[in-house]
Amino acid sequence: MLPAPTMLTVKLPQLLNIHQVPQVFREDGIISGYRHPKSSALDCILSSFRMTNETLNIWTHFLPTWYFLWRFLVLSSSLDFHMDPYNWPLLLYLLAICLYPFTSSCAHTFSTMSPRALHLCYFLDYGALSLYSLGCAFTYSAYIMPDHWVNSPLHLHFTQLATLNSFICTALSCYSRFLELDAPKLSKVLRTAAFVHPFVFDNIPLLYRLLFCWGEGCAWNAAIPLHFYHLVFAFLTGFLFASHLPERLAPGRFDYVGHSHQLFHVCAVVGTHFQLEAILADMTSRKPWLTSHSLPATLFGTLGIMIAAVVGNLGIIGLFTRILIWSPRFTSILQNNVTKVKE
Template sequence: MLTIKLPRLLSVHQMPRVFWEDGIMSGYRHPKSSALDCLLSSFQMTNETINIWTHFLPTWYFLWRFLLLSYTLDFLGQPYNWSLLVYMMLICLYPFTSSVAHTFSSMSAHARHICYFLDYGALSLYSLGCAFTYGAYVMPDRWINSVIHHYFVPIAAFNTFICTGLSCYSRFLEVDRPRLSKILRTVAFVHPFVFDNIPLFYRLILCFGVDCNWNEAIPFHVYHLFFAVLTGFLFTSHLPERLAPGRFDYFGHSHQLFHICAVLGTHFQMEAVLCDRSSREAWLTMHSQPDSLASTLGVALTALLGNLVLICFFTATLLWSPRANSILQSHIPGDAKIKEH
């Protein structure tokens, strides 16, 4: 009879330092797992299982919404929809990349860092997708055709390089300077979030009058901002596992909650964007310049290639630079030796 032997799990003190997670004491996969072991572990309860599924399942939800929209909207022939096309592709990409990163991050120390380099790149590109739709559909009426409107997406594209560069670099500081590493990674993602939401902040806080676009999208925007703030809080605080190490190893630790809040925030953001897109279509089509292939798909492709170049650079540095040795050390003094399978 065919039987499948699930990989055994380790405690934190059996793991190399680079694999440690704050407040997570057990449920670690072997740090030299095979690809098959990594895949099997997604069906085994480890401290990564919920992380994998909380982004893998939403990938299919967003893909389903994308396919439904493709039946009702002309994505290719209507320039007004090109920003939405880029956005929908990128909100499918980032949870899938995250799920893959969490699945295969235990193959080795090298693999762990490279997986998260790709994860950070996908998140950076997602921020660009947000900027496309905010520039196209969320921008206040009085800002249409202004300087900020014209340069909003190009600046957001440049921000993706800052985001990917800072977040990837932060991994090189993770073992020796963990606090600085966390600060840099947080800044890397807060920066594009704040920039992308400038038009929305203006609409919600500073705009008064008939051209402030208070429509049915506003509640969805508020829900999105609520979950975005909650996502950032969970990412930086490591609560609740920091208060009770070992109690939330498998269920309820901050990274799982972080994933759930991020997906909920993206869902409400998508609904808000779709509301603004439909309710403002006539006015925006009349008063703003139509998107071109260069300003949408061209910018998205340039950002994609640029971020891939950055990821390749950091991967090469990781593989060949002597300075990267500190984050690839198998053990630190006093660690227990890891037993082989």
């Protein structure tokens, strides 16, 4: 009689509660569902297919990555991204909105390999968000500027200033991680400010159009309602990120579904969707006027600046990674002062 076939089974590490993981892994209002703080890469990947307190964080950015990639491919079939300089700012924006949710999804997936991996994952996440803010600046400079701001000093130097903002954003948000244990409130304030600052700068032309510009030259068109929708979801994104609601009101109740980081991801993606639609509406309706009144985009002024921003942001991330690993002053954030966990 032949032996019964054996089935391949994978045993994942047990899920832990807040008192069983290092302090650096803990989240406000999240009591249970933590993955093991020394998970293998395979454990991290497999954990995305079981319910933990990170599962929906992973999928709420992984799935939208494919949606934005699909939009990119569809637009590539109808727009000339190779020879038409008018489309180059949109191309950089589309690359950025594919990058930031994918990087975030990877960060949430692999952040529990070790405390060092946690910080490095989020350093990269912050860098991708900084590049997204720069991608927004390219399109806002090219398609969103009020008519009488076109070719002004602000317009001519908008993307260079946005590049500087991206460096500030990455540096400040990475630095904030070093303060999480000793000054958690200051850490949160700095990280929030790091992302609010480039958002406000990028939206100066749009906010002027919406709040202070009336009549001729203000480009009131079909894009305006879409811009409003984007701003509403952007506000919700920032509110959820800063407030930790609803889990702060009922710790433990929203550990797996419904906590602020999941809702923050959803609002960010929906807001980006409306932002893309608004940019496309402005880009299409204003093209005749913009191409006749503004300077055409250059390869150096688009791709060249983006490459410089990528190199600069990677340099900042590398610097903070080196400090994290080698500086005795910051070794405390890598320590595991916790209840003994079974390996």
